[in-house]
Amino acid sequence: MELLSGAEMVVRSLRDQGVKYIYGYPGGAILHIYDALFKEPALTHILVRHEQAATHMADGYARATGKAGVVFVTSGPGATNAITGIATAFMDSIPMVVISGQVASDMVGTDAFQETDMIGISRPIVKHSFIIKHASEIPEVMKKAFYLAESGRPGPVVIDIPKDMTNPIDKFEYSYPKKAKLRSYAPATRGHSGQIRKAAEMLLAAKRPVVYAGGGVILGGASTPLTEMAKLLNVPVTNTLMGLGCFPGDDRQFLGMLGMHGSYTANLAMHHCDVLLAVGARFDDRVINGAAKFCPNAKIIHIDIDPASISKTIKADIPIVGPVDSVLADMLAALKDIGTKPNPDVVASWWKQIDEWRGNGKMFPYDNGDGSIIKPQAVIETLSEVTGGNAFVTSDVGQHQMFAAQYYRFNKPNRWINSGGLGTMGFGFPAAMGVKLSFPDDDVACVTGEGSIQMNIQELSTCLQYDLPVKIINLNNGVLGMVRQWQDMVYNSRYSHSYMESLPDFVKLVEAYGHVGMRITDLKDLKPKMEEAFAMKNRLVFLDIQVDASEHVYPMQIRDGAMRDMWLSKTERT
Amino acid sequence: MRHIISLLMENEPGALSRVVGLFSQRNYNIESLTVAATEDPTLSRLTLTTIGKEEVIEQITKNLNKLIEVVKLVDLSESAHIERELMLVKVKASGAQRAEIKRTADIFRGQIVDVSPSLYTVQLTGTTDKLDSFIQAIGPASILEVVRSGVTGIARGDKVLSL
Numbered sequence: 001m002e003l004l005s006g007a008e009m010v011v012r013s014l015r016d017q018g019v020k021y022i023y024g025y026p027g028g029a030i031l032h033i034y035d036a037l038f039k040e041p042a043l044t045h046i047l048v049r050h051e052q053a054a055t056h057m058a059d060g061y062a063r064a065t066g067k068a069g070v071v072f073v074t075s076g077p078g079a080t081n082a083i084t085g086i087a088t089a090f091m092d093s094i095p096m097v098v099i100s101g102q103v104a105s106d107m108v109g110t111d112a113f114q115e116t117d118m119i120g121i122s123r124p125i126v127k128h129s130f131i132i133k134h135a136s137e138i139p140e141v142m143k144k145a146f147y148l149a150e151s152g153r154p155g156p157v158v159i160d161i162p163k164d165m166t167n168p169i170d171k172f173e174y175s176y177p178k179k180a181k182l183r184s185y186a187p188a189t190r191g192h193s194g195q196i197r198k199a200a201e202m203l204l205a206a207k208r209p210v211v212y213a214g215g216g217v218i219l220g221g222a223s224t225p226l227t228e229m230a231k232l233l234n235v236p237v238t239n240t241l242m243g244l245g246c247f248p249g250d251d252r253q254f255l256g257m258l259g260m261h262g263s264y265t266a267n268l269a270m271h272h273c274d275v276l277l278a279v280g281a282r283f284d285d286r287v288i289n290g291a292a293k294f295c296p297n298a299k300i301i302h303i304d305i306d307p308a309s310i311s312k313t314i315k316a317d318i319p320i321v322g323p324v325d326s327v328l329a330d331m332l333a334a335l336k337d338i339g340t341k342p343n344p345d346v347v348a349s350w351w352k353q354i355d356e357w358r359g360n361g362k363m364f365p366y367d368n369g370d371g372s373i374i375k376p377q378a379v380i381e382t383l384s385e386v387t388g389g390n391a392f393v394t395s396d397v398g399q400h401q402m403f404a405a406q407y408y409r410f411n412k413p414n415r416w417i418n419s420g421g422l423g424t425m426g427f428g429f430p431a432a433m434g435v436k437l438s439f440p441d442d443d444v445a446c447v448t449g450e451g452s453i454q455m456n457i458q459e460l461s462t463c464l465q466y467d468l469p470v471k472i473i474n475l476n477n478g479v480l481g482m483v484r485q486w487q488d489m490v491y492n493s494r495y496s497h498s499y500m501e502s503l504p505d506f507v508k509l510v511e512a513y514g515h516v517g518m519r520i521t522d523l524k525d526l527k528p529k530m531e532e533a534f535a536m537k538n539r540l541v542f543l544d545i546q547v548d549a550s551e552h553v554y555p556m557q558i559r560d561g562a563m564r565d566m567w568l569s570k571t572e573r574t
Numbered sequence: 575m576r577h578i579i580s581l582l583m584e585n586e587p588g589a590l591s592r593v594v595g596l597f598s599q600r601n602y603n604i605e606s607l608t609v610a611a612t613e614d615p616t617l618s619r620l621t622l623t624t625i626g627k628e629e630v631i632e633q634i635t636k637n638l639n640k641l642i643e644v645v646k647l648v649d650l651s652e653s654a655h656i657e658r659e660l661m662l663v664k665v666k667a668s669g670a671q672r673a674e675i676k677r678t679a680d681i682f683r684g685q686i687v688d689v690s691p692s693l694y695t696v697q698l699t700g701t702t703d704k705l706d707s708f709i710q711a712i713g714p715a716s717i718l719e720v721v722r723s724g725v726t727g728i729a730r731g732d733k734v735l736s737l
Contacts, residue, residue: 119588124599128642131588148642183737184584184645308636311629 004174007032007134007166010099011040013142017177018043019070021061021437023054027074028114030101032166046466047438049458051078053430055085056456059094060431061438063417064392066221068149068157069094069434075101076114079160080121080374084424086156087092087125091421092242093219095154098122102131104164118160127155132165136172140180145179152187154219155304187305191322191330199277199301199318200334204342206275208350211308212258215242215420216280216304216324218413225248225328226279232335234347236354238266240281240534242420245410249389255354256363260557261402263364264568265357267555270295271564272353278302280324281315283420293562304325364406364555367569369548371523376400376475376547379526380407383473385446386530391443392435394418396428396452399481402553404447426455432470433463443471443534450476450503460513463540471533472542474506477549485552489567510542521546576605576625578657578727581638581647582735585611585618589643593620596641602626602634606659606724617645617737621726623702628714648735650727657727662687664719665712667694675712682708693718717721 002056004012010033014022022045026034036043048054051073056068073082079100089096103112120130130141138161145157203209217226223246230237230253237247238258247254256263258270270276276298281287281311290293291313302309302316303324310319366377380403383393389409395401401418410416417435419427423518432446454472463470475481483498507517516539520529526545533541555566558573567573581587590609597604602624609620631649638644643663650657668691669674679686679696682704688695698708704723709717729735 120591123592123595129588182642185642308633308640308641312633315629 001173001175003171005032005036005166005171006132006138006161007036007168009138009172009174010142010161011036011043012174012457013139013176014070015040015042016394017142017146021046022070022072023048023057023434024072025051025054025074025078025443026072027078027101029075029103029163030072030099030161032163032168033099033101033161035168036166038528044062045072048430048462050086050456051081052426052460053433053456053462055096055098055142055426056088056430057426058096058396059085059089059427060434062089062094062096062433064414064433065438066095066219066414068097068154071096071098073098073100074114075118076105078114078117079116079118083121083125085120086158088419088422088424089156089428090125090127092169092215092419093154094156095149096156097149098156098158100158100160101320101431102162103162108162110440111497118158121186122158125156126158127153129158129160130161131160135165135167135170138165139174139176143177144180144182147182148185148450152185180197185484188322189326191303191320191327193330194322195318196327196330199320200331200338202275202299202301202318203233203235203277204335204338205341206342208269208273208353209233209275209277209348210269210273210279211235211237212240212270212281213237213243213246213279214240214281214503215563217243217246218280220280220305220324221266222280222325222328225325225332229328229335231333232332233342234351235277236269236351238262238270240284240287240420241405241418243281244405245413248411249409250411255358256271257405258563259284260289261553261555262557264555264566264574265354265363267557267563267566268357269354271562273298276300278316279328280304282309283312285313288314289557289563289565290560295563303423317334334397363563366554373548374520374523374526374545376403376477376551377407378523379473379475379545379547380404382527382530383447384408385444386527386534387445391415391445392417392432394428394432394444394446396446396447396448396455397423397425398555399485399551400447400449400452400475402476402482406553421556425452429453429456429470429472430459433459433468436468436470437466438545445471445473447473450474450478450482450500450506451480457509460510460515460540464514467538469536469538469540472540474544475547476503476506476544477547477551478503481549481551482553484549488552489556506542506544510540515540515542517542517544575628576623576630576651577631577648578621578623578725579635579638579647580619580621580650580727580735582612582617582645582737583617584640584643584645585616586643589618590620592643593622593638596637600633600637602617602630606722608726609723611691614737621724623725640654646735648729650729651733653733654730655727656730657682657701657725658699659702659705659725660699660723661708662710662721663696663712663717665696666692666716666718668692671716675716678708678711682711684708
């Protein structure tokens with residue numbers, strides 16, 4: 001057997017795991033590993049400009065590919081800078097393996113230079129974490145880390161490695177395990193067949209069924225069986241913010257996103273449904289509005305890989321724990337086995353009602369004004385048109401995120417990438433970089449705002465170094481839009497610290513970083529300039545688009561109300 | 575309602591902090607906690623008592639089970655079980671009090687495990703209620719120090735919590 005140092009084992013394990021990219025930033029405690037990385041041609045390392053961006057890059061990669069993203073950070077500030085990105089991944093169940101350097105074992109606990117208790121700090125925001133106690137255990141721990149990160153309900157895993165564990169002089173036998181052995185971890189592999197049959201029967205007998213599908217469908221690779229089942233039953237489908245793309249956005253059965261900024265039709269259908277099939281969704285507070293008034297007449301079937309997600313906020317009538325793909329496949333089989341179809345008259349009358357709610361207009365209507373000022377909604381509609389709905393779209397957090405979710409038509413899974421759970425500003429740009437690295441031939445657009453983009457704008461430098469020609473769609477309204485919306489609606493328009501009074505000239509700024517910047521102020525330039533930007537395949541283009549600052553995101557659910565209680569505009573409510 | 579949750583977990587550094595962290599992180603309540611290695615040195619047995627509504631207890635057990643280091647878990651209060659807590663109490667015992675303390679300890683089947691001219695140290699095992707009753711019977715004025723182990727327990731009959 002080969003003898004390797006701990007540092008070499010880390011790098012070799014990554015190679016043997018099939019990892020291609022590492023996002024990171026070197027520093028004292030992790031230098032032995034970086035030295036081993038220098039000699040390993042199979043791995044590509046991306047040097048970010050801030051560790052938070054490394055975690056978001058890894059996260060973007062993971063969301064687009066389904067595989068764990070890998071991050072290297074050093075101890076102390078390197079580790080703490082990674083925390084926001086780890087928490088972001090944790091909240092959205094994204095597989096990630098973060099390797100953090102640590103001060104040498106004999107220095108741990110002495111308040112040594114760049115020492116921080118990474119295991120302690122990250123504990124509530126990781127699926128699991130390891131600290132290396134002996135170099136020889138590195139391959140086994142690495143295998144376990146990837147297995148844990150990617151299986152069951154995915155999530156981030158931290159491996160904290162004291163510097164002496166990677167000493168190049170101490171060598172040990174290396175072999176990478178084929179399987180991770182964990183006696184206390186066994187995620188469900190199949191759903192309960194009796195429960196699945198009961199659910200199938202309930203769906204067949206339903207008068208007003210709705211499918212509410214979330215990010216779990218994308219994580220679990222279950223778009224195909226979900227779509228097939230929805231078609232078989234002719235049942236309306238709504239998606240959570242995280243689930244967009246798991247059911248084709250162009251399909252007649254799609255009602256749009258639901259929840260706080262969900263569509264009128266989706267929220268009304270939810271409120272009136274009699275059977276709700278929740279798949280890979282967790283009844284988040286931004287979805288259900290007032291829990292006590294949620295779907296008053298619905299029997300709830302809830303499919304999730306994580307038992308702790310079931311009956312957490314809303315009690316399930318038929319809980320089914322299991323991987324969404326196999327449960328849905330089993331449910332399809334059960335439906336076919338039962339052999340009956342839903343009563344066509346009942347189906348028709350439910351669709352008649354839904355079509356009445358839907359009307360003939362847009363899924364998310366807005367007032368285009370007189371065209372003198374660009375509406376943010378129009379920017380996303382144009383983006384959807386210019387990219388044919390086929391781009392990878394990442395977003396930051398705020399109004400632009402909601403507009404992107406509402407107006408971009410996602411027809412495929414894994415293409416809509418945003419921080420739904422934690423709501424991390426600064427996520428979108430590095431996430432787009434992580435996607436672009438793995439999908440160099442695809443269009444990758446980051447929809448952002450002048451607030452969010454400044455939280456990780458330093459990565460423009462990384463993009464030049466590694467040639468990552470993403471397109472940045474900056475909805476620049478000069479204010480923190482979502483904050484201002486709440487201040488308008490809740491705080492009588494007292495704009496407490498929601499200004500950006502000293503915004504940079506973004507065009508000059510991106511040019512200083514070596515990229516292309518364009519400012520768009522006129523609606524008639526919007527489409528041609530956007531086309532021009534996407535035609536520049538090999539350049540990062542930053543579109544600084546001046547949009548209406550007075551625009552609000554609608555619908556907006558009324559706090560503590562039912563699903564159907566919404567503001568539809570500044571003056572109308574349901 | 576009060577629940578006694580007993581679990582086997584990997585006897586590794588950090589495992590206990592994950593269990594305790596879960597309770598503060600998710601705003602669960604923890605009344606007592608006791609932990610030690612088992613006959614298998616790779617496993618620790620942890621017993622905790624908590625009070626909460628049924629939905630909360632369900633979430634507590636689910637989230638404990640989710641911790642990678644938790645191998646097996648049982649809610650002892652769901653079926654017949656034995657629960658015990660150990661208490662050591664230092665009480666003033668001089669003059670006429672001395673005999674009275676001794677009698678009370680006997681009634682509760684406690685043992686006097688340490689003696690000085692002016693005080694007794696009484697050792698008592700039993701349910702939490704019994705220990706509380708002893709403290710009441712002695713009266714807080716006489717008590718100098720109390721130390722309790724927290725509740726531990728085991729299922730009655732053939733049920734066994736093991737791998």
